[in-house]
Amino acid sequence: MNTPTTESLTLQEQGQQLSVLGAFANSEQFQMATQAAEMLASSSMVPDAYKRNPGSCFIAINTALRLRMDPLMVMQNLYVVHGTPSWSGKFAIALIQTCGKFNGIKFEERRDGERLVGMRLVATKKETGEEVRGVWVTEEVADKEGWLKKNGSKWVSIPELMYRYRAAAFFARTECPEVLNGLSVEGEAEDIAGKSQPDIKLPLFKSREISGGDVVDAEKVADSPRQLGDAEVPGKGDVEVPPPHIRLMEALSCTEDQLNKAIAKASGDKVKGWHELNDKQKEKLAANPDKLQPFIG
Template identity: 45%
Template sequence: MNEIMMRQDAAPVIQSDAERFELIQRKAKMWASSKIVPAEYRNSVADCTIALDMADRIGVSPMFVMQNLYVVKGRPTWSGQACIAIIRNCGRFDHVRVVYVRDKDGTPTGCRIVARQVADGSEVSGTLVTLEMAAAEGWGPKWRTIPEQMLAYRAASFFARVYCPDMLMGMWSEGEPEDVERNRAAAPNPFAEPQAIEAPQQSASIELSELQKEQVTFDAID
């Protein structure tokens, strides 16, 4: 299975070799004509070419990229399970574990990825992602419906960004584009022009009326 998911003999970047780029394009035409590939890639030679390029760069099968890469909010986004699969199969880690933190009732409240680095045998741990963090950041509705799954997905994304960011190629993972867009829409604009504060008209009229009464009183005394 590892040979299918992650190839250790990844080819060089295709843009560095014109002949190889032409070969990839010919392959992309074959992939685009297939009925097995996801609908987004059918009859799209350009998208298939990009998918094959990405597969070459990170050493995975083209089908893995096509099945796990989506465009959300205008940005290419990895599926949640893709991050976990990349960590497990990139060859840099072994003994990869999804570790949950649970409350006294056994309900998961947090999650982190723990693994051992093949290079030196040291154990590394990813950021602990918690439901409290999700609530504070205002993350989406899936955190209420499938919290255990979302904890694992986000924990894998955080781990990969620290220990193998090149494998994600700078892309977000499932749920992140929506969360960022939601927070951006809710945040105040720090560069917005301050609005002028107008004095309340009613208060001004009341104060003027009081001054007029005082003036009348003084006139009567004189």
């Protein structure tokens, strides 16, 4: 059996390198992606945000290479808000369904009469048969985060759809973060930025022109994390701060059930889970995740 060297990578190593670096894996791959970007930018079939914009086309191609997907599919399901890309909600759900890790994906609901007041995504791991549950997205959370109060909020007009998109995003971040490739999901940034959300339809782009006819990044309403103090600067606003339990799960790489069990162990079973803590305790724990690390099983 040949021993791989730095000069001669095995096919498996080359595949791993390509999945990580995409178009930047080597000079040949970079040149091919550049040529493909020029070709797509001149096409009338790509979404408006990519027309005459080879730079954005190149980024879409690079994302497609890393995720091993068709570039046009990525373009049709990726929109850009102030330079930050986000997946469409239904595509995020499709990424979870097709990642190969889970069976029996479903949305679990909580209702108060006819009104939907909570939702989470539940799935079964293929390898172990273990049922994994995403974080609950509740009406209480939506209210505290201000998602229900924003002008033109889709949480008011189509709440069930927004619950699904947010439940899928929370599940992906805790159970299969690699499928999102580090991107946000439709609706998240709009809620953070405080502007109304766009109609949910394809293509999810609306290009704008600058002097000279050059097309710049599409804007679909605010979604990108923004710096404090920049609220009056066009395209900027408040810093994105996820809820404390989401920050904790990301820091500890654990599920909601594991987090609740760790809290119970750490408190000697005096506190059964996250929801029994007050807001001050939650923020203090989120700022010091190392205290729970020894109790994560």
